[in-house]
Amino acid sequence: MTKTVNRVKAAAKETKPSSFLDYRLFLKAVYTYCKEGSDGYSYQKFADDLGFNATTVMHQIISGYRPLSLKAAKQIVDCFGLDSLETKYFLSLVAFCNAKNTQVRDEQFQVLQDLKRQTLPDELDRSHLDYFSQWYHPVIWELVGTKGFVSDPNWIAKKIIPNLKVSVVEESLALLQKVELIAFDAASQSYRQTKNRVTTGHRIKGLALVSYHSSMIDHGKGALTSISGKRRDVSAVTVSVNESTAQRIRDMIHAFQLQILDEAERSQDGDQVYQVNIQLFPFTE
Numbered sequence: 001m002t003k004t005v006n007r008v009k010a011a012a013k014e015t016k017p018s019s020f021l022d023y024r025l026f027l028k029a030v031y032t033y034c035k036e037g038s039d040g041y042s043y044q045k046f047a048d049d050l051g052f053n054a055t056t057v058m059h060q061i062i063s064g065y066r067p068l069s070l071k072a073a074k075q076i077v078d079c080f081g082l083d084s085l086e087t088k089y090f091l092s093l094v095a096f097c098n099a100k101n102t103q104v105r106d107e108q109f110q111v112l113q114d115l116k117r118q119t120l121p122d123e124l125d126r127s128h129l130d131y132f133s134q135w136y137h138p139v140i141w142e143l144v145g146t147k148g149f150v151s152d153p154n155w156i157a158k159k160i161i162p163n164l165k166v167s168v169v170e171e172s173l174a175l176l177q178k179v180e181l182i183a184f185d186a187a188s189q190s191y192r193q194t195k196n197r198v199t200t201g202h203r204i205k206g207l208a209l210v211s212y213h214s215s216m217i218d219h220g221k222g223a224l225t226s227i228s229g230k231r232r233d234v235s236a237v238t239v240s241v242n243e244s245t246a247q248r249i250r251d252m253i254h255a256f257q258l259q260i261l262d263e264a265e266r267s268q269d270g271d272q273v274y275q276v277n278i279q280l281f282p283f284t285e
Contacts, residue, residue: 004041005079007034008049012080017090018119021112021206023073023097026090028062030080050079067098089115109211116207127179131198132208135215136164138198139273140172141181144191147269151190160273161227196265220277238283246280253278 011033020026034049035041043059050058052072060066068076073094077087092111099105113133120126131137139160143149150156153169173191176182181198182191223232241249260276 004034004038004045005049007037008046008079009081012082013086016119017082017086017093018116019206020093021096021210023068023090023093024062024064026093027058027068027076031058031062050076068094070094070098085115085118089119109214113207113211124179127175129208130175131179131181132212134172135212135219136160136168137172137175138212139275140169141176141193141198142273144176144182145193145270146273147271149190151184216275216277217279219275246282249280253280 008030011030015026015029015033017023017026020029031043031046034046043056043062044054047056047058048054052058052075057066061068061072070091073091077090080087080090082090089112092108092115096105096108096112099108113129117126117129120129140156143156143159153166153173156169156173157164157166173182176191177184181193181195183194184190185192220234224234257276257278264270
């Protein structure tokens, strides 16, 4: 008993809740870690090690058949022996996944983002997480590379839709320099791009991308009423397909994204910044 309980603690500390955006996937990773060390390890034993007696409760939770209550989450996290930051993250992760409405889910996501930032040991990783946490950072970075760009926060603030506060632009420019995406050229007294692409480190990738896509989807919704139909293109289609066709559609989307990037790179003297959102998701199990 003691041996397997200690392995559960080691597994939880090794996999870390802060590496996940779904508590079920984290618990599954802990279980898999334990099972790899013992061929006879089962979901019943896993539940027993977590104080639930030898039941199928953990299999039901991990499989999504039943939610993990906050009370049960506190019991589990006590067994894991995690530090206070990872403990807070796990409990917030449960609240995030179990949220019943968008407002609560968004609030919990912000909590997760703040906690994740505290777990990152590298300042550059924290700065990259900050970059993806606000929609306007990528927009300003792209704007720096356009024809006619003016390195004046007031000009930038009024150029972007919707307009930003000058102080927000100044903070964004400072962050972009910190993550080495732009540099200030003393000779021309202007900012310039220093990289062609933005990449994320593996420690922040999941959370950063969810934050980025959520924000851009919200702006896509706003564009339906705030941007003239002549300057936007919004389309959607609902289809019934089998899984192999769904995979081909994913491949087509990926190829199209590369085509868009290639076309943008060939564009001479770009003077506008556009956002292209593409979503594919199931409506049925």
